[in-house]
Amino acid sequence: MSEQIVKAEHLVKRIGGITAVDGVSFSIEPGQIFGYLGPNGAGKTTTISILSTYLPATSGDALVGGFSVRREPLKVKEIIGVVPQEIALYPTLTAMQNLRFCGKMYNLQGSMLDGRCREMLELVKLWERRDSRIEEFSGGMKRRINLAAGMLHRPRFLLLDEPTVGIDPQSRERIFDTIFKIRDDGTTVLYTSHYMEEVELLCDHIAIMDRGKIIAAGTLKDLLKMLGEGGMIELEVSPPGCASGLEEAISRLEDVTGARREENRLFISSVSSARTLAPVMKLVEAGGCEVSSLELYSPNLEKLFIHLTGKELRE
Amino acid sequence: MKKLWYIATKDLLIVAKDRGAWITLLLTPLVVIVLASLALSPIYKGGSLHATLLVSDLDSGGVGKQLVSALAANPNMTVQAATEAESRTLKRAGSTYSLSLVIPEDFSARVEAGSSVQLMVYDDPNSTTSAPFLKGMIEGTVNRFSAVEVAAKVGVAEALNQNPAASAASVAAAAASASSQMANQPIKTSEQPAAGTKPLNTFDIETPGFAVMFLLFGVMIGTEGLLEERDKGTMARLIVAPVPRSSILGGKLAAQFLVSLLQISLLFAAGHFIFNMDTGNSLPGLVLMVAITAYTATAFGLLLAALVKTRRQASAFGVLTILLMSALGGSWWPLDIVPPFMRTLGHVTINAWALDGIKGLILHGQGFFDILPQAGVLFAYGTVCFLAGVKLFRFRNA
Ligand SMILES: Nc1ncnc2c1ncn2[C@@H]1O[C@H](COP(=O)(O)OP(=O)(O)O)[C@@H](O)[C@H]1O
Ligand SMILES: [Mg+2]
Numbered sequence: 280m281s282e283q284i285v286k287a288e289h290l291v292k293r294i295g296g297i298t299a300v301d302g303v304s305f306s307i308e309p310g311q312i313f314g315y316l317g318p319n320g321a322g323k324t325t326t327i328s329i330l331s332t333y334l335p336a337t338s339g340d341a342l343v344g345g346f347s348v349r350r351e352p353l354k355v356k357e358i359i360g361v362v363p364q365e366i367a368l369y370p371t372l373t374a375m376q377n378l379r380f381c382g383k384m385y386n387l388q389g390s391m392l393d394g395r396c397r398e399m400l401e402l403v404k405l406w407e408r409r410d411s412r413i414e415e416f417s418g419g420m421k422r423r424i425n426l427a428a429g430m431l432h433r434p435r436f437l438l439l440d441e442p443t444v445g446i447d448p449q450s451r452e453r454i455f456d457t458i459f460k461i462r463d464d465g466t467t468v469l470y471t472s473h474y475m476e477e478v479e480l481l482c483d484h485i486a487i488m489d490r491g492k493i494i495a496a497g498t499l500k501d502l503l504k505m506l507g508e509g510g511m512i513e514l515e516v517s518p519p520g521c522a523s524g525l526e527e528a529i530s531r532l533e534d535v536t537g538a539r540r541e542e543n544r545l546f547i548s549s550v551s552s553a554r555t556l557a558p559v560m561k562l563v564e565a566g567g568c569e570v571s572s573l574e575l576y577s578p579n580l581e582k583l584f585i586h587l588t589g590k591e592l593r594e
Numbered sequence: 595m596k597k598l599w600y601i602a603t604k605d606l607l608i609v610a611k612d613r614g615a616w617i618t619l620l621l622t623p624l625v626v627i628v629l630a631s632l633a634l635s636p637i638y639k640g641g642s643l644h645a646t647l648l649v650s651d652l653d654s655g656g657v658g659k660q661l662v663s664a665l666a667a668n669p670n671m672t673v674q675a676a677t678e679a680e681s682r683t684l685k686r687a688g689s690t691y692s693l694s695l696v697i698p699e700d701f702s703a704r705v706e707a708g709s710s711v712q713l714m715v716y717d718d719p720n721s722t723t724s725a726p727f728l729k730g731m732i733e734g735t736v737n738r739f740s741a742v743e744v745a746a747k748v749g750v751a752e753a754l755n756q757n758p759a760a761s762a763a764s765v766a767a768a769a770a771s772a773s774s775q776m777a778n779q780p781i782k783t784s785e786q787p788a789a790g791t792k793p794l795n796t797f798d799i800e801t802p803g804f805a806v807m808f809l810l811f812g813v814m815i816g817t818e819g820l821l822e823e824r825d826k827g828t829m830a831r832l833i834v835a836p837v838p839r840s841s842i843l844g845g846k847l848a849a850q851f852l853v854s855l856l857q858i859s860l861l862f863a864a865g866h867f868i869f870n871m872d873t874g875n876s877l878p879g880l881v882l883m884v885a886i887t888a889y890t891a892t893a894f895g896l897l898l899a900a901l902v903k904t905r906r907q908a909s910a911f912g913v914l915t916i917l918l919m920s921a922l923g924g925s926w927w928p929l930d931i932v933p934p935f936m937r938t939l940g941h942v943t944i945n946a947w948a949l950d951g952i953k954g955l956i957l958h959g960q961g962f963f964d965i966l967p968q969a970g971v972l973f974a975y976g977t978v979c980f981l982a983g984v985k986l987f988r989f990r991n992a
Contacts, residue, residue, distance in 0.1 A: 331834045332833075332834060333990070334990075356834060357836050361834045363827050363830060365826070365827040366826075367826060367828045367831045368828065369604070371611050372604070372607065372608065372611075376604075383597065384600070384831075384837050385835060385836065386836070
């Protein structure tokens with residue numbers, strides 16, 4: 280019936296007194312890298328836990344590969360791969376021993392298992408270190424093995440929970456390359472992160488999450504449109520109070536697509552920052568304000584998040 | 595089932611690589627068994643502890659001399675004649691002693707008259723070495739002497755240097771069980787093992803006791819491994835993989851059981867081949883006891899993991915429980931020497947049932963069928979722990 284690899288409907292998860300996931304619905308098409316962006320505590324890991332059958336949802340359900348996580352968890356387990364947020368490896372075993380063990384848990388054996396282990400270790404560029412213990416690895420190397428362990432069995436759907444936290448740029452590059460590679464091989468990916476640059480770079484479709492809810496979703500382009508096509512101007516003015524009402528005058532200017540004020544800060548989106556800047560400054564001066572800081576930028580997810588929630592993505 | 599075995603072999607590999615685990619499993623118990631066997635051997639055997647006793651025999655009659663020669667006959671004691679002043683101060687010719695005995699002037703007369711007498715025992719309350727042990731020997735000698743030979747009421751009171759009142763009562767009470775008639779001829783006593791018994795090897799006593807205790811400490815490695823797997827997220831990895839929970843837990847328990855079995859077997863093998871520990875008349879019986887003990891210990895480890903929330907709690911609660919069980923259950927001293935109610939209470943422990951069976955085989959010549967009741971109780975004990983553990987264990991952190 281459905282082509283979608285994931286169809287989550289009204290997922291709710293209450294843990295203790297907290298509603299960690301609060302009515303989340305989204306769907307992922309095959310072959311996508313789906314970005315799940317949100318600050319720490321937004322509910323990303325909890326969502327992944329429900330989709331991967333680790334935690335039962337309080338209410339709602341999700342179909343993964345057409346199977347209900349609630350009613351057919353075993354079927355779901357067989358087609359997914361999970362790369363957990365924490366390094367889930369046995370520190371005293373070698374990279375190879377860890378991978379072989381993971382492979383066996385997915386029914387790989389014999390030359391098939393050997394081949395996959397080698398392939399994965401080469402992909403994450405750690406084949407030479409295959410016989411080193413995990414505890415001897417750097418954080419970035421551990422992350423790469425953690426990633427390899429989750430995709431060894433070529434899952435149809437791979438769930439990645441912040442796979443790049445706290446690692447060196449080189450390891451990050453390797454992980455990105457790996458993700459593109461497996462996407463090209465036909466795996467659908469759910470990529471969770473609180474780094475908006477990563478999500479902008481990697482993902483075709485993005486859902487932005489905050490406090491258990493998806494507050495915006497779509498392609499990167501769709502999302503950035505919410506901030507205006509051209510550019511953003513951010514102004515801080517003094518003395519306090521001088522800017523009141525200014526945003527209305529600004530929003531009537533030609534080319535301006537939106538203006539918003541928070542105390543003495545003005546956020547202006549327009550078709551072209553270059554053309555809008557001069558008339559904006561004129562209005563500001565006419566209102567008896569002095570500009571104490573000025574910032575021009577093109578729209579990005581970070582700004583969108585601030586725009587939507589009034590707070591920064593990274594605390 | 596295959597995956598259960600993969601999980602077990604993975605755990606066995608982890609333990610095999612863990613040097614700390616082997617110290618806990620084998621080295622520590624061996625050191626403790628050897629130390630305990632060597633140190634306690636004089637107590638069980640009446641063996642080689644030796645001390646010198648200062649004696650001032652002020653007695654004008656002959657009974658005092660008989661007492662002195664009886665004391666001197668004790669192979670663990672050298673009797674050194676001394677003046678009364680030397681005995682009082684425990685100092686003679688520049689040397690310090692820990693114990694002295696003064697036999698009063700009217701000793702023979704009072705003994706012969708059948709009235710009570712006082713022997714003065716001086717000790718140094720600060721001496722922790724052999725004084726209590728020596729006192730025991732004097733007491734024993736005086737008792738035997740007075741009961742059989744002197745046939746008089748002999749009260750022995752002890753005068754302590756600092757606190758004369760303190761323990762006088764105990765010695766006096768012991769000695770007051772004297773008998774009635776006096777005989778002139780000293781009676782020689784000699785000790786001989788009864789027919790069919792063998793000379794005691796303290797390793798026969800200490801090896802099983804400490805092996806069972808360290809077996810329980812050994813399963814804590816498995817308990818912590820189980821909780822660590824849960825804490826570190828590798829359990830979550832297994833849960834989201836197509837692996838039944840029964841295989842996850844079963845694999846880990848199978849590995850721990852095999853480690854425990856290997857541990858206790860190696861400890862007994864070391865006891866037997868290095869220290870000549872007896873293995874009894876029924877090897878199948880011993881194998882059965884050892885296997886069931888390893889099973890019950892493993893199940894205990896699971897229950898512990900199920901009852902605590904964190905690894906810290908597991909180790910704190912585990913150490914406490916194991917030490918309590920070991921003390922109560924006869925790992926540290928045989929339950930034959932404790933009061934009956936303590937013996938009964940001791941049988942709430944794994945140690946007591948395991949040791950009843952194992953020592954029955956090793957020390958008391960029991961056969962396979964004699965120890966089946968103990969084996970049965972222990973198996974039931976393990977099964978209750980296992981079922982409760984499976985029921986209560988949480989695969990996810992709360
Ligand atoms: N086991 C738990 N116990 C209590 N609260 C939890 C637990 N797991 C998650 N939460 C809470 O649920 C919310 C979402 O957590 P999480 O899904 O881990 O967020 P994210 O992965 O986006 O950082 C947070 O407020 C977190 O504190
Ligand atoms: Mg998270």
